[in-house]
Amino acid sequence: MSDAESALPSDLDRNAVQTALVEWYEADHRDFPWRRTDDPYEILVSEVMSQQTQLGRVVDAWEAFLDEWPTVSDLAAADRADVVAFWTSHSLGYNNRAKYLHEAAQQVVEDHDGEYPQTPDGLSELMGVGPYTANAVASFAFNNGDAVVDTNVKRVLHRAFAVPDDDSVFETAASELMPEGKSRVWNNAIMELGGVACGKTPSCDESGCPWRQFCHAYETGDFTAPDVPTQPKFEGSRRQMRGRVVRILGEYDELGLDELGPRVRVDYGGENGREWLRGLVDDLATDGLVTVDDDEDEVRVSLAR
Structure with missing residues (x-):
């Protein structure tokens, strides 16, 4: 890709950018145990x-x-x-x-x-x-991957190099920046930068961000970034109730619907009664997580084995 088509500023010293980030990462980074294994x-x-x-x-x-x-x-x-x-x-x-x-x-x-x-x-x-x-x-x-593009990386690229908020352009910019054959250290480093120095509230100087001298946001003071998707509300959600069903069934061999229901939610009954619970366990059965035994007398539920 020519500089005219590049997703990065035409005057950017890519070698300097790469060296600065890798040296910053290798000098000090969060020591998660999975970073010590291949x-x-x-x-x-x-x-x-x-x-x-x-x-x-x-x-x-x-x-x-x-x-x-x-x-x-x-x-x-x-x-x-x-x-x-x-x-x-x-x-x-x-x-x-x-x-x-x-x-x-x-x-x-x-x-x-x-x-x-x-x-x-x-x-x-x-x-x-x-x-x-x-x-x-x-x-x-x-050490055989492409450039990672996640929410943190998008935020970094948008702020540092004014990359437009467009997924395909982010992917192009990330690929242009990653040194060839260095996906292991590079992807770790750029995600670390987004997680430590360039979060929603940036800590450029406190974290010693290695890209301050290149960064558009640091120069202009405009630290806006693409919106970060919000996590759906968990409390009372269907996801929470599915988790409760699986956890409760882990404590029992099997339960009938009316034995299971009050253990899942204290307001079991009415609109949150048997029909609601049956739909929940049927979804879990479709996902292969539980087994539903539907005989003439009673519906029994157990963890899939």
């Missing part, structure tokens, strides 16, 4: 756990998960109900992620002889692994 299994677990969960809360869950299932073969051989119960007990969000992580492990063992694919395209064929996660694992495990 094991694709361990990295995939961290990536799936980190989706919409604060990284500080992920550390304990990640270490406990790997204590329970140290290798991809261990996870593939595990009882899915145990994996889902672990996910729920550690408040890691959507239980489908646990199901998909388990299924992906089985794919790796059965279809790939226990070895993870090393490219974003290959990793994307695993259950529940989307383009972003596939690229992250390819980058951090195999």
